[in-house]
Amino acid sequence: MAPSCICGDILRLTRGKTVTDEKKPRRRPRSDGQRNRENLLKVAKAAFTAGEIDIPLDEVARRAAVGIGTLYRHFPNRDALIEAVYRAELDHLADAAPVLAAQHPPVEALRAWMRLFVDYIAAKQVIAPALNGLMGGTSALYAQSGTVLQNAIEKLVAAAVASGDISTEIEPLDLLRALAGVSNYAAGPGWETSAKRLVDILIAGSRASTS
Amino acid sequence: MAPSCICGDILRLTRGKTVTDEKKPRRRPRSDGQRNRENLLKVAKAAFTAGEIDIPLDEVARRAAVGIGTLYRHFPNRDALIEAVYRAELDHLADAAPVLAAQHPPVEALRAWMRLFVDYIAAKQVIAPALNGLMGGTSALYAQSGTVLQNAIEKLVAAAVASGDISTEIEPLDLLRALAGVSNYAAGPGWETSAKRLVDILIAGSRASTS
DNA sequence: GTGTTATATGGAGCATGGCTCCGTCTTGTA
DNA sequence: TACAAGACGGAGCCATGCTCCATATAACAC
Incomplete structure (x- = not known):
C-alpha cells in the first residue's frame, strides 16, 4: 500500500x-x-x-x-524530502510578490522582487542547489513548486506590461530561468553584486524592446 | 599507484x-x-x-x-568521463567565438555567439544536464572546462565594450550564467524561441545601460 | 479506565551502483 | 624471441536508496 x-x-x-x-x-x-x-x-x-x-x-x-x-x-524518496524543505522557502518568496506590487510601480515591483529572489538565495544557500530540479526537473513535486514562483513573477510582469512599461514580448519564465542560472553558483565574493547587475540588465533589456 | x-x-x-x-x-x-x-x-x-x-x-x-x-x-570517476565527453563540445563552441568576431561587428558577434550557444544546447541535449557542474561545480575538471567558455565570451564582450557599443559594467560571466540557467530546461516546444528572446533582452539590456 | 483499531515505528535486509584490487594477458622494443 | 611496461577485466567490497512487516502506541468509544 x-x-x-x-x-x-x-x-x-x-x-x-x-x-x-x-x-x-x-x-x-x-x-x-x-x-x-x-x-x-x-x-x-x-x-x-x-x-x-x-x-x-x-x-x-x-x-x-x-x-x-x-x-x-x-x-x-529523496526528492520528496527536498521538495518539502524548499516548498516553505519558495512560498515565502512568492508571497512577497503581491506585497511589492502594492508598494511600488509595476517595473520597480518586478525589479524589487527579482532582487529579493537573489537576496534570498544569497542569504540561504538553501535554494540554489535544488533549483535546477525545482524548475526543470522531471519530478512532479518539483514542477508543483516551480509553479508557485512562476505565478508570482507572471503577475508582476503582467502588471508591468499593462502599465506599458515593458515589452509584451517578455516571457516571465525566461527571467526566472535566467536568475536561476545565476543562482547556480554562490561562489566568490562578487557573486551577489553581479547577480543584481544582471537583474538590472534584464529589466533594462525588457524595457528597451518596447521602443 | x-x-x-x-x-x-x-x-x-x-x-x-x-x-x-x-x-x-x-x-x-x-x-x-x-x-x-x-x-x-x-x-x-x-x-x-x-x-x-x-x-x-x-x-x-x-x-x-x-x-x-x-x-x-x-x-x-563519473565526473571525469562526463568532463571528457563534454570538453570536446565546449571547445567547439569556444572556437566559434573568434570566427564570429571576425565576421561581425562586436555586438552582433556577441549576439551571434550567444545564439549559437543556445542552438548548440538545443541541438544536442548534451550540454544542458551537465552544465551546472561545468560552471558551478566543485570538480576541478569542470572548472577547467568552464574556463574555455569564459575566455570565449570575455573576448567577445571586451571587443563590444571597446567599440563603445555596450556598457563597461557588463560582467561577461553573468551573461553566460544566465544562458546556462535558461538551458537548464529544454522542455516544451517554445523553449528555443524563448531562449533566443532572452539573448536579445540581455543584449538590449547591456546596451541600454551605456546611455 | 479499558478495549479496539487505525496508524506510526524502526531496523533488518535486499538491490543497485560506484570504485578497488590484483592476477593475467598484450604490446612495444631490443 | 625474450621480456617488462603497462593494459585488461571482473570478482568483490562498500555505501546508499528503498521495502517489508512484526511490534508499539495514540486516538477514540464506551
Missing part, C-alpha cells in the same frame, strides 16, 4: 478539494507522527542549508532520532 | 609543459589502450546525448565491450 500521509498532503495542496478521498478522516493524525515529520524537516533543512546536499538519508533519520522506515513513510 | 594515463593527459592539457615527469616516456602508448578509450568516449557520448545521463558505468563499459576496470583506469 502507498503510504497515505504525504500523498494526502500533496493532493490537498495541489488541487484544493479533490475527488480523491470521499470518506472523511475518522481520526486526528497522530501526534508522534507529526512530531517526527517536523523533526525530519528541521534536520534536513539544517543539513541542506549547511551544504550537505548529498547527506545519506539514513543519516538524516539518525539525526532526527527516527528510524529510516519512518523517514521513508513521510517522504517516499 | 595512481593510474597514469588520464592524469597525464589532464596535466598536459591543463598546464602545457609541466615539471611533473622529467623522464621522457620510454614507450609509445599502447594502441589497444587508445582504442578502448575512444570507444568509451563514443559510447558515453551516445548515451548522454540520448538522455541517459544516469547510465551506470558498468553499462557504459559493457557497451564499449570493455571491462569496468578499464573504464575506471581511463576515467577515474
Whole structure:
C-alpha cells in the first residue's frame, strides 16, 4: 500500500478539494507522527542549508532520532524530502510578490522582487542547489513548486506590461530561468553584486524592446 | 599507484609543459589502450546525448565491450568521463567565438555567439544536464572546462565594450550564467524561441545601460 | 479506565551502483 | 624471441536508496 500521509498532503495542496478521498478522516493524525515529520524537516533543512546536499538519508533519520522506515513513510524518496524543505522557502518568496506590487510601480515591483529572489538565495544557500530540479526537473513535486514562483513573477510582469512599461514580448519564465542560472553558483565574493547587475540588465533589456 | 594515463593527459592539457615527469616516456602508448578509450568516449557520448545521463558505468563499459576496470583506469570517476565527453563540445563552441568576431561587428558577434550557444544546447541535449557542474561545480575538471567558455565570451564582450557599443559594467560571466540557467530546461516546444528572446533582452539590456 | 483499531515505528535486509584490487594477458622494443 | 611496461577485466567490497512487516502506541468509544 502507498503510504497515505504525504500523498494526502500533496493532493490537498495541489488541487484544493479533490475527488480523491470521499470518506472523511475518522481520526486526528497522530501526534508522534507529526512530531517526527517536523523533526525530519528541521534536520534536513539544517543539513541542506549547511551544504550537505548529498547527506545519506539514513543519516538524516539518525539525526532526527527516527528510524529510516519512518523517514521513508513521510517522504517516499529523496526528492520528496527536498521538495518539502524548499516548498516553505519558495512560498515565502512568492508571497512577497503581491506585497511589492502594492508598494511600488509595476517595473520597480518586478525589479524589487527579482532582487529579493537573489537576496534570498544569497542569504540561504538553501535554494540554489535544488533549483535546477525545482524548475526543470522531471519530478512532479518539483514542477508543483516551480509553479508557485512562476505565478508570482507572471503577475508582476503582467502588471508591468499593462502599465506599458515593458515589452509584451517578455516571457516571465525566461527571467526566472535566467536568475536561476545565476543562482547556480554562490561562489566568490562578487557573486551577489553581479547577480543584481544582471537583474538590472534584464529589466533594462525588457524595457528597451518596447521602443 | 595512481593510474597514469588520464592524469597525464589532464596535466598536459591543463598546464602545457609541466615539471611533473622529467623522464621522457620510454614507450609509445599502447594502441589497444587508445582504442578502448575512444570507444568509451563514443559510447558515453551516445548515451548522454540520448538522455541517459544516469547510465551506470558498468553499462557504459559493457557497451564499449570493455571491462569496468578499464573504464575506471581511463576515467577515474563519473565526473571525469562526463568532463571528457563534454570538453570536446565546449571547445567547439569556444572556437566559434573568434570566427564570429571576425565576421561581425562586436555586438552582433556577441549576439551571434550567444545564439549559437543556445542552438548548440538545443541541438544536442548534451550540454544542458551537465552544465551546472561545468560552471558551478566543485570538480576541478569542470572548472577547467568552464574556463574555455569564459575566455570565449570575455573576448567577445571586451571587443563590444571597446567599440563603445555596450556598457563597461557588463560582467561577461553573468551573461553566460544566465544562458546556462535558461538551458537548464529544454522542455516544451517554445523553449528555443524563448531562449533566443532572452539573448536579445540581455543584449538590449547591456546596451541600454551605456546611455 | 479499558478495549479496539487505525496508524506510526524502526531496523533488518535486499538491490543497485560506484570504485578497488590484483592476477593475467598484450604490446612495444631490443 | 625474450621480456617488462603497462593494459585488461571482473570478482568483490562498500555505501546508499528503498521495502517489508512484526511490534508499539495514540486516538477514540464506551
